[in-house]
Amino acid sequence: xxxxxxxxxxxxxxxxxxxxxxxxxxxxxxxxxxxxxxxxxxxxxxxxxxxxxxxxxxxxxxxxxxxxxxxxxxxxxxxxxxxxxxxxxxxxxxxxxxxxxxxxxxxxxxxxxxxxxxxxxxxxxxxxxxxxxxxxxxxxxxxxxxxxxxxxxxxxxxxxxxxxxxxxxxxxxxxxxxxxxxxxxxxxxxxxxxxxxxxxxxxxxxxxxxxxxxxxxxxxxxxxxxxxxxxxxxxxxxxxxxxxxxxxx
Amino acid sequence: xxxxxxxxxxxxxxxxxxxxxxxxxxxxxxxxxxxxxxxxxxxxxxxxxxxxxxxxxxxxxxxxxxxxxxxxxxxxxxxxxxxxxxxxxxxxxxxxxxxxxxxxxxxxxxxxxxxxxxxxxxxxxxxxxxxxxxxxxxxxxxxxxxxxxxxxxxxxxxxxxxxxxxxxxxxxxxxxxxxxxxxxxxxxxxxxxxxxxxxxxxxxxxxxxxxxxxxxxxxx
Numbered sequence: 001x002x003x004x005x006x007x008x009x010x011x012x013x014x015x016x017x018x019x020x021x022x023x024x025x026x027x028x029x030x031x032x033x034x035x036x037x038x039x040x041x042x043x044x045x046x047x048x049x050x051x052x053x054x055x056x057x058x059x060x061x062x063x064x065x066x067x068x069x070x071x072x073x074x075x076x077x078x079x080x081x082x083x084x085x086x087x088x089x090x091x092x093x094x095x096x097x098x099x100x101x102x103x104x105x106x107x108x109x110x111x112x113x114x115x116x117x118x119x120x121x122x123x124x125x126x127x128x129x130x131x132x133x134x135x136x137x138x139x140x141x142x143x144x145x146x147x148x149x150x151x152x153x154x155x156x157x158x159x160x161x162x163x164x165x166x167x168x169x170x171x172x173x174x175x176x177x178x179x180x181x182x183x184x185x186x187x188x189x190x191x192x193x194x195x196x197x198x199x200x201x202x203x204x205x206x207x208x209x210x211x212x213x214x215x216x217x218x219x220x221x222x223x224x225x226x227x228x229x230x231x232x233x234x235x236x237x238x239x240x241x242x243x244x245x246x247x248x249x
Numbered sequence: 250x251x252x253x254x255x256x257x258x259x260x261x262x263x264x265x266x267x268x269x270x271x272x273x274x275x276x277x278x279x280x281x282x283x284x285x286x287x288x289x290x291x292x293x294x295x296x297x298x299x300x301x302x303x304x305x306x307x308x309x310x311x312x313x314x315x316x317x318x319x320x321x322x323x324x325x326x327x328x329x330x331x332x333x334x335x336x337x338x339x340x341x342x343x344x345x346x347x348x349x350x351x352x353x354x355x356x357x358x359x360x361x362x363x364x365x366x367x368x369x370x371x372x373x374x375x376x377x378x379x380x381x382x383x384x385x386x387x388x389x390x391x392x393x394x395x396x397x398x399x400x401x402x403x404x405x406x407x408x409x410x411x412x413x414x415x416x417x418x419x420x421x422x423x424x425x426x427x428x429x430x431x432x433x434x435x436x437x438x439x440x441x442x443x444x445x446x447x448x449x450x451x452x453x454x455x456x457x458x459x460x461x462x463x464x465x466x467x468x469x
Contacts, residue, residue, distance in 0.1 A: 004313075004378060004385035009450040009457075011313040012390075012403050017422035020312075022305035023323055029300050029330045033293060036331065 072099045075114070084109075087124020091117040093146075102128070115146035115153075122159075133182050134165035141174075151181035165233055179236035184248055187228045195221075195245070197230060208232070208242050220246060296334045303349055304330070306396065307356050313390075314360050314382060325363060329356040353383070389454070392461065399457060406456035414449050421446060 014020045067073055067082065075092045082090040084100070084107040092098065096114025105125030109116075119142045120127045128137040129145045133152040136145055141159025145152070154163055160173045165180065172178050188205050189196035196205040224230065229248035234240045291299070308326045316322035332355045333339065340351050357379065390396045407415070420431045421442075432442045 002375070002378070004382040005389060005454050006447060006450050007313055007315070007382070008385060008390055009403075009454050011309060012400060013418060013422045013450070013453075014312070015309065016400070016403060016407065017418060018425060019423075020319055022308040023319075025304050025308070025323060025326055025330070026297065026300050028323075029304075029327050030293070030297060032327060032331060033296055033334050036335070037293075 067100055069100050069102065072097065072112075084127070085125060087121040088127045089119045089121075093117070101130070111145060111147055113147060115144065117144045118142065133180070134163055137162045137164070151179060153177070153179040180243070181234055181240075183232040183234060183242075185230060185232065187224055187226050187230060190224065190226055193221075195224060197232060197245070199232070206232070206242070208245055223247075291334050291336060291339050293334075296330060299333060299348065299352070300330055302345060303352050306349060307352055309396075310353055310386065311356055311360055313386065314357065314379065315364075316360065321363075325356060325359050328359050332359065353386070357383070389458070398461060402457040402460040403453060405460055406453050409456070410449070410453070414452070417442070417445055418449060 015022070073080070073082070073092065074097045075094050077094050079094055080092045082088075082092065084090065084102075085104055088107045090109075093115035096116060097112040098114070098116065099110040099112065100108075101110055102108030106127075107125065108128045108130060110130045116129060118127065118129065118138070120138050126137065128135055131145070131147045131152055133147065136143065136154055138159065138161045141161055142157040143159075143161055144155040144157070146155075147153075154161065154172060155177045156172050156174050158174055160171055162169055163172050163178060183197075183199045183202075183206075185197040185199040185202075185206070187195055188198045193209055195208045197208060198205045224245075224247075230245050231248045232242050233244040234242050304326060307329055308322050311322040311325045311329075312319070316325055329352055333352060336355075340347050342348075361376075361379065390399050392399060407418075410418070417431065417435065420426045420434055421428070426434070428439050428442050428446075431437075432439045435442065435445075437445070
């Protein structure tokens with residue numbers, strides 16, 4: 001450009017005579033604007049995708065932290081809280097060992113050792129605590145189970161539970177404290193209706209008489225011989241009372 | 250460079266842009282910087298409105314500055330509106346004349362940047378003339394309007410142009426003949442044609458001035 005005025009008239013003549021009219025650039029410009037906006041949308045989409053991935057990763061991490069069926073849980077000096085199936089709230093006492101079993105709506109654990117406070121929300125499903133000495137089955141209640149050595153303690157705070165033992169199944173109501181266990185021993189003497197059993201780990205022999213026993217046990221009573229290995233179910237009723245006797249498994 | 254910051258080293262084109270920016274401000278008072286994370290202030294609808302109102306002038310202005318071809322002017326015009334679209338400091342005012350001046354500033358800057366990239370271009374730019382070009386554009390084309398009156402005045406002046414001069418313009422502009430072809434047709438030298446065309450344009454420029462100063466008068 002040497003002379004702006006000359007250039008101006010030249011431009012106008014090209015337009016006027018040369019048919020070089022300013023083009024309509026609207027569509028082209030808006031298309032380009034949309035194209036340039038897309039990266040922003042892509043960034044937004046990528047951010048959302050990243051957030052979703054992080055969320056999934058976090059959910060996965062939570063899932064991994066969640067105890068799963070078959071796993072064995074153990075507490076040391078500190079208690080631990082658990083929730084099973086969304087309706088079983090458990091508090092493991094220190095030095096407790098348990099195994100998770102059951103299935104959805106029918107949660108179950110096997111208590112190997114220690115104590116457990118349970119609160120089961122009504123309507124969620126069934127819940128049972130299996131021990132070597134019996135199984136506590138509940139639907140909507142609050143109770144405590146403790147197992148120590150050969151003894152089992154069940155304390156009912158709310159509702160009721162079924163306690164199944166080798167001698168049968170009976171209902172424990174609110175406020176009831178059931179403490180019982182199993183002794184393992186050998187018959188050392190039989191004299192009429194009296195059987196002397198040497199309990200493992202206890203000095204002397206414990207005498208068992210028919211009035212102490214239930215009907216089923218009475219039937220089996222006659223089959224016992226000296227030297228037979230037997231299991232004795234006992235409950236705490238002031239002192240440990242023998243409720244049943246059976247051949248050891 | 251943020252809108253409110255003064256350039257550390259002002260290059261020629263930036264000087265021009267600064268001096269020709271609307272009301273003399275380089276994002277100083279009538280512009281404001283977008284806050285961090287703030288979206289550009291020209292949205293898609295405003296962009297469409299800007300294009301509708303100013304695309305003809307910006308295209309014409311780029312051709313006037315010396316864009317080498319219609320396609321080059323179209324590309325630069327598009328980039329001008331894209332720069333406006335992504336600008337973080339458009340004018341706060343919605344005055345059309347201010348917006349036009351702002352867009353011309355962007356277009357001028359883009360034109361000069363484009364020119365710098367093409368150092369081997371046969372087109373030679375005298376930077377001081379570009380500065381003057383803005384003044385001529387305002388004074389002789391826009392005339393405080395949109396330039397439409399100037400175009401109408403040109404039409405009137407063309408109609409009154411003597412036949413022989415009109416013929417030379419037709420050959421060169423309407424028929425798109427080269428200077429060499431026009432020279433052959435008019436039995437002149439190329440330099441002669443160049444001078445002839447320049448002379449006709451000068452006559453037309455004077456005619457337009459007179460015509461607009463006193464409508465009805467001003468035959469070439």
